[in-house]
Amino acid sequence: MRWGKISIKGKIFSCLAVFSVCILIVLWLLQTVFLDEFYQMIKESEVRGYSQTIADNIDSGDLTELLNRVTESGDICVHLIGADGEQLQESGKFRYCSLQEMDAQAKAVLFQKVKEKGGTKMMYFNEGGKESLPAPSSEPGAEEKKHPWLSKPLFSVEQIQQSLSYFQIADRQDGTQVMISINARITPLSATVRTLRVQILCIGVLFFVLAGLLAVWMSRFIAKPIEDINRSSKELARGNYEVSFNGHGYREITELSDTLNVTAQALGRVDRLRKDLVANVSHDLRTPLTMIIGYGEVMRDIPGENTPENIQIIVDEAQRLSLLVNDLLDLSQVEAGVRRMEKSRFNLTEEIRKTLSRYQKLVEQQGYTVEFEAEEDAWVQADQVKIGQVIYNLINNAISFTGEGKRVTVRQNITASQVRIDVIDYGVGIPPEEMDSIWDRYYSKKTPHRRAVIGTGLGLSIVKEILQLHNAAFGVDSELEKGSDFWFILPLDREETL
Numbered sequence: 175m176r177w178g179k180i181s182i183k184g185k186i187f188s189c190l191a192v193f194s195v196c197i198l199i200v201l202w203l204l205q206t207v208f209l210d211e212f213y214q215m216i217k218e219s220e221v222r223g224y225s226q227t228i229a230d231n232i233d234s235g236d237l238t239e240l241l242n243r244v245t246e247s248g249d250i251c252v253h254l255i256g257a258d259g260e261q262l263q264e265s266g267k268f269r270y271c272s273l274q275e276m277d278a279q280a281k282a283v284l285f286q287k288v289k290e291k292g293g294t295k296m297m298y299f300n301e302g303g304k305e306s307l308p309a310p311s312s313e314p315g316a317e318e319k320k321h322p323w324l325s326k327p328l329f330s331v332e333q334i335q336q337s338l339s340y341f342q343i344a345d346r347q348d349g350t351q352v353m354i355s356i357n358a359r360i361t362p363l364s365a366t367v368r369t370l371r372v373q374i375l376c377i378g379v380l381f382f383v384l385a386g387l388l389a390v391w392m393s394r395f396i397a398k399p400i401e402d403i404n405r406s407s408k409e410l411a412r413g414n415y416e417v418s419f420n421g422h423g424y425r426e427i428t429e430l431s432d433t434l435n436v437t438a439q440a441l442g443r444v445d446r447l448r449k450d451l452v453a454n455v456s457h458d459l460r461t462p463l464t465m466i467i468g469y470g471e472v473m474r475d476i477p478g479e480n481t482p483e484n485i486q487i488i489v490d491e492a493q494r495l496s497l498l499v500n501d502l503l504d505l506s507q508v509e510a511g512v513r514r515m516e517k518s519r520f521n522l523t524e525e526i527r528k529t530l531s532r533y534q535k536l537v538e539q540q541g542y543t544v545e546f547e548a549e550e551d552a553w554v555q556a557d558q559v560k561i562g563q564v565i566y567n568l569i570n571n572a573i574s575f576t577g578e579g580k581r582v583t584v585r586q587n588i589t590a591s592q593v594r595i596d597v598i599d600y601g602v603g604i605p606p607e608e609m610d611s612i613w614d615r616y617y618s619k620k621t622p623h624r625r626a627v628i629g630t631g632l633g634l635s636i637v638k639e640i641l642q643l644h645n646a647a648f649g650v651d652s653e654l655e656k657g658s659d660f661w662f663i664l665p666l667d668r669e670e671t672l
Contacts, residue, residue, distance in 0.1 A: 186396070187389035194381040198374065206371050217358060218296065221250075221340045225354050228252065229344035232352060241265035249359040254352050255281050262352060271357045284341070285353045293343040298360070399427045403434065410434070415442030459498065462491035515557040515643055519667050522593060523551040525558065526584060529565045533573075541580055542573060548586035552593040555667045560640045567633030568597040568660050575658070577601035592663050600657040609650065613638040637662075 204212070224244050231240055232254075241252050245266030253273045254263040259282030261273070273281060288295045342354045399421050409417040415438050421431025469488050473480045526546060533544055554561075565584075572582040576599035583598040604612060613634055641648045641662050648662035 186392050187386065190385035190389050191382065194378075194385050198378045198381065201374050201377070202371075206374070209370070214360070217338065217360060218340075221338065221356050221358050224250075224252075225340055225342045225356050228254075228354050229342060232344045232354075233347050238263070238265070244356075251357050253355040255285060255355060256353075257285055257351055258282055259285065271355075273355055273357075281353075285343075288341040288353055289343055289351075295341045297339045297341075299337060299339065399431075403427070403431060407434065410438055410441070413445075415439070415445060459495065462494045465491045515560065517555055517557055519553060519555050520558045521551050522554045522556075522561065522595075522664065523548050523586060525562055526565055526586070526595070529562060529569065530584070532566075533569070542576075543581045544569070544573075544584065545582070546584045546586075550588065552586060552588055553667045554593065554664045556644055556664060557640075560643070561664075564637050564640050564662065565595070565597075567637050571633050571660065572597050572599035572658075575599055575601040577657070588666065591666055593666050594661055594663045596659050596661045598657060598659045603654040603656055604650065604652040604658055605654065609652065612650065634660075 228237070228240065228244070231237055234240070241263065242265055244250065245252055251266030251271040252264065253261060253271065255273070256262055259278035259280070261278075261281070273284075276284070337360055338358055340356045340358075344352050344354055346352060403419055403421055406417050406419045417438055419431040419434040419438070421427040421429075421434075466488050469484050473484055526548070530544055530546055533542070537544060569582065569584065576582050579600050581600055583596075585596040585598065587594045587596070637648070637660075644664065646662050646664055648660075650658055650660050652658035
């Protein structure tokens with residue numbers, strides 16, 4: 175099985191098991207396999223340190239006190255030997271001190287051997303099997319033959335016994351030399367090693383049990399919230415946008431849960447609005463198609479119905495279809511960023527006047543009143559075509575919802591650095607709970623869908639996208655039964671025209 179397919183519980187347990195095994199291996203190596211070596215190394219380091227301290231204070235008046243401090247533990251003894259084998263000073267009553275049974279001649283021989291070895295020598299020996307040294311022979315190498323331990327190299331693992339001796343030559347201020355001899359007990363560790371092995375086996379079993387319990391606990395703490403989120407995510411993928419993510423346990427899971435809840439709510443809202451769009455656009459497409467087909471059949475089947483009025487109705491409905499398709503394309507292009515802004519300096523007031531002139535026929539035939547209030551011309555730096563779309567769509571929206579009074583007001587207010595455009599209708603207004611949703615692309619009012627008097631009903635979505643591209647402030651103020659005021663603000667460009 176590949177590692178990527180293992181569950182979180184399995185991974186946690188595997189990691190803890192591997193960690194436990196590594197700890198046990200380290201403990202086994204340190205406490206059993208290399209325990210003798212570590213103990214030996216520490217003991218040697220300790221003895222060398224004592225010897226060097228004594229050598230540094232060989233001429234000190236407190237040397238006797240120093241020797242007593244070194245040997246106060248009871249398992250170490252110190253001897254100071256002259257070059258002629260004479261014992262100058264000793265401390266400690268350790269039973270197996272290596273020099274206790276040696277005469278002056280043997281000690282002198284040992285002094286020379288240590289000196290030949292560079293001034294230091296470490297030796298291991300069996301406390302119970304040590305032999306005393308006889309008088310030296312005149313034959314070269316006689317002492318080495320009778321007492322080969324004097325010429326042994328530094329110890330190996332096989333040579334480790336129960337005691338160690340360390341010899342060091344120290345120089346006095348008067349030019350003479352003194353050999354420092356330190357004997358220390360090496361405590362047998364075999365029983366300790368056996369004890370430690372049993373303990374490590376017990377610790378190993380305990381570690382694996384604890385690793386299993388810890389893995390179970392951690393999997394419940396870590397894996398359970400993730401598993402819950404995974405199940406809820408599958409429900410979301412099936413289209414259940416009412417699903418709830420209840421993450422807990424630690425911060426990252428809680429944050430992920432909150433994010434997924436927001437995502438689910440947004441997807442649910444988009445799905446509802448998409449369905450509304452399909453229903454509304456289908457309605458807006460069906461009506462002109464029905465009228466085109468109906469009037470076309472009348473003109474085909476009934477003599478004398480091929481009148482300019484009937485043809486005009488077919489043309490108007492075809493234009494409405496074209497306008498709806500164009501608005502959908504414009505909205506998609508603006509949202510996708512396909513259509514880029516081309517900013518230029520233009521007269522916003524004059525642009526509004528040109529847009530209002532397109533409603534002259536509507537005003538004359540259906541009795542609408544569209545008023546424009548402006549004290550002076552306002553120049554801005556923006557995309558003239560897109561801002562023209564904003565004005566046109568806002569006026570279309572106002573005419574569609576202005577109510578029985580059929581009155582719309584377009585108002586321009588100029589401050590020191592900005593110009594604000596308000597498009598006001600006097601219709602039924604917008605409920606407070608719908609104020610934040612009217613700009614959405616797929617939004618339709620909760621009231622039954624009705625066909626717009628002019629335009630396609632997608633205008634506010636286009637307005638929102640264009641004004642956001644310009645980083646312009648915009649909004650709506652509305653009061654039920656009194657109407658709505660849609661507004662936007664652009665920065666003024668007061669540069670003088672040529």
